[in-house]
Amino acid sequence: MLGEGLSFFNILRITVDIALVWYVFYKLIMLLRGTKAIQLLKGIFVVFIIYLVSYFLNLQTVQVMIEQIIVWGPLAVIILFQPELRRALEQIGRGSFFSRNRRSEEEIFNQTIEAIVKSCKYMGKRRIGALITIERETNMGDYVQTGIPINGQLTNQLLTNIFVPNTPLHDGAVIINQNEIVAAACYLPLSESPFISKELGTRHRAAMGISEVSDAITIIVSEETGNISLTRNAELYRDIDEEKLRDILVKELEPNFVKAPTLKSWNWRGKKK
Known part of the structure; x- marks a missing residue:
């Protein structure tokens, strides 16, 4: 028999108590992520360290001085971060505070895939040449630094506009990470494989080259024919249609997209946040 202090119910009660506190803390972090309130949390941590020292x-x-900050700090927090606090209370009232964010992740993933597919379809019909590289596990920082930083949310309008002929960014590759266009006008290594057809141009050789040194997926839109091709794992898939492109992207990108720590945290790889 366990003693009174270590009874099964006491252990269960303590475990549930700790688990609830950690879960609420985790949900608060997820709720505040991407807002100015997260900077406040960092500031509180710094003040706490200074106080201990x-x-x-x-x-x-x-x-x-720090004791005065502790006394008046909560009031300042309520005043400065009233919108975030109201949003948290609204989510608690709707019951969404304790729900998972899986649906929103799936929606963002589907929007990302559709943006790429629609853009490629649009450019293919109008024979606008494009080279789109989608980063996965292999870090693309070296290639990102050769281009121009964009750090913009991926939309089919933005992606298409980058490749409009005679614009400053149309020449080179766009590098995408998650649902963000990281950089444009990037230089990719050209493949030196003797097995590539002589009729294929620089874009196809660059797409093959990056697929030989990384696990990235690269999409090519030919300006001569309007056909869409794709490279992955040093293999070239030519003349694929809209449905085939969508199927490949969903199959290859979903595992990397869902397990990412945050959907909006990807930054200019040469200058990490």
Whole structure:
């Protein structure tokens, strides 16, 4: 028999108590992610560290100042972050605070796929040449740095506009990570394989080249024929239609997209946040 202090119900109660606190803390972090409130949390952590240092070093003036911050800080937080607090209370009232974000992730993923497919279809019909590389596990930082940073949300309008002929960014590759266009006008390594057809141009050789050194998926839209091709794992798939393109992207990108730590955290790889 377990003692009173270590009874099964006491252990269960403590476990549930800790689990609930951690779950609520996790949901709050997810809710505040991407807002200015997350910077507040970092600031609170820094103030806490300073307070501990001042306590152990007996820095009385610093302690008095931080104690005043602790006293008046909650009021300032309520005033400054009233929109975020209201949003959190609204989510609790709707019951969405304790629900998973799986649906929103799926919606963003589907929007990303459709944006790429629609853009390629549009450019193919009008014979607008394009080279689109989608990053997966292999870091593309070296190639991102050769281009112009975009760091914009992926939409078919933005993606198409980049490749409009005679514009500053149309020459080169666009690199996409998750639902973000990271950079444009990037240079990719050209394949030196002797097995590539002589009728294929620079875009196809660049697409094959990056597929030989990374696990990225690259889409090519030919400006001569309007046909859409795709490379992955050093293999070239030529003249694929809209449905085939969508199927490949869904199959290949969904695992990387869903397991990503955050959908909006990808930044200019040469200058990580």
